[in-house]
Amino acid sequence: MKNKFFLPLLLISLITMQIWFLYVAFHYEYYGVELKRNSQHEWRISSFQSESIRLKLGLQVGDMIVKVNDNDPDKNALFKKWAMLTQLDTITVSRNGFEFQVPLIDKAQSSFDYISLFGEILCFFISFLIFLKIPNSRSARFLSLVFLITGTIFMCIAPSARSDSMAKVMISSLLIILPLVFLHFLILFFKEKNAIQLPSRFLYYLYSIAVVTFIVRLSYLTPLDTYSLYLIDYFFVLLFFLFGLLLNIGMFLYVYFKYRRDNSSIQAIIKIVWFALFISCSPLVFLSFYPILLNDRPLLEPLYTGFFIIFFPISFSYLIVTKQLYDINLILRRILYTTLLSLFQALL
Incomplete structure (x- = not known):
């Protein structure tokens, strides 16, 4: 019953945002x-x-x-x-x-508009694939949410660059919550697959911080002068994202070194995800976020380094297709077997 109302509401919200954000992205020029x-x-x-x-x-x-x-x-x-x-x-x-x-009348379209649209479509596809094909796994739900959040971030990039207030609120809030949701997924995944118990209570305190900052950020939608608040919030988002990333790295290191001799499959998955995380986030972190925090200027704008994040869903697609993360083929075979068995019984 809960999903019956939640999913249509989610789809309507995403479609509404998509229409508005596409209008902003393709109607207004980005000058940088x-x-x-x-x-x-x-x-x-x-x-x-x-x-x-x-x-x-x-x-x-x-x-x-x-x-x-x-x-x-x-x-x-x-x-x-x-x-x-x-x-x-x-x-x-x-x-x-x-x-x-x-x-300021030139309407030439920036290439990153199309790249972000590609990243959005890819992430949404993986998100809904996982959600529909792995319905009974709580960790899969969180992984689906990770890709949903990532896709929404890609959706917000172009309108945010064009000063759309809603996109600014969304992208800042989602950047804060993304590493937390991914960490939550890891905790549940290791518990489901290998019965590894990891602490998770602290996540709810971090989620509370994300909710509070989101509420404060809603002031961006008002006529108030929020320029000073935005400058503070900008650095807070960078710091919190880096903090969340460090938590994920710490969790990976802990599980890898503690259980690497007990389970070779965990070792292989961690290596692939670790590599994907490094390729996806290191340009954003080392070329954009850290220089901004240290010198108030990025070596390369986050608009461009952020597109390396696309490598992350691609790597997870590989893990899923090769059955190292979730055996979707097995699930599909079970569905087919159940359907054929039901038809056979009906014929009898």
Whole structure:
């Protein structure tokens, strides 16, 4: 009964978000121009994500934005919240005492929009495959949720880059909860497959933190000036994600070294998942998150390093197909056998 109402509600929510996010992604241009508000409440360009964008717009680091759509920047809610040049028609720039207007009307589509769409489709497919084909495993439910969350993160990338407030709320909240759900999956998986008992009570405290921060983050959907809160939250999300990642690594190391001599299958699975985790997360962590925390600037933007996450669902697809994680083929054979047996009995 619970699933009867939950699944349709989930599908309706995902479809609704998908329609809106696709509209935002393909209706508004992404320029990759970052701004900061200084102590004099001046909005100045702090960086460009590519030199081609800078040349295309004719802007420079240090340029002051004095008007957006011919109005005060602080009167534009999205600009004031996210400090990004998006969902705008024109900006007025002041440089060395001279003011000039820059039109923002080019609608060229970024390649990462299509890459994120591919990652989303792949993750959703794996999520629903696991959910439908392995209905009686609690760990499989959590693994399905991991891919559902990852797919939703991919869904949010393009609209978040275009200052969509809902996408900002979703992507920040899901980045916090993703490593926790994956850790929860690992605990349940090792318990189901090898009767390995691992502590899990602490996860509920971490889930509580995720819920509280999500509630606070809902203020992004209001007209309030949340720019300062967003800057704090941005670093909090990075730190919490890295903390969750370290918890997963610690769990892997603990299980591997404690049980590697007792179970060779566990050893093989951990090696593959460990490799997938490293390939998927190391570019994001070492080229984006750590440099941001240390120097306030990434070596490579998270928009690009984040796409390495696609390797993670691909590796899990391999584990599932090769029956090292869940034997879906066995389940399908059982379904076929039960169906044929029922038909045979009906004929008799």
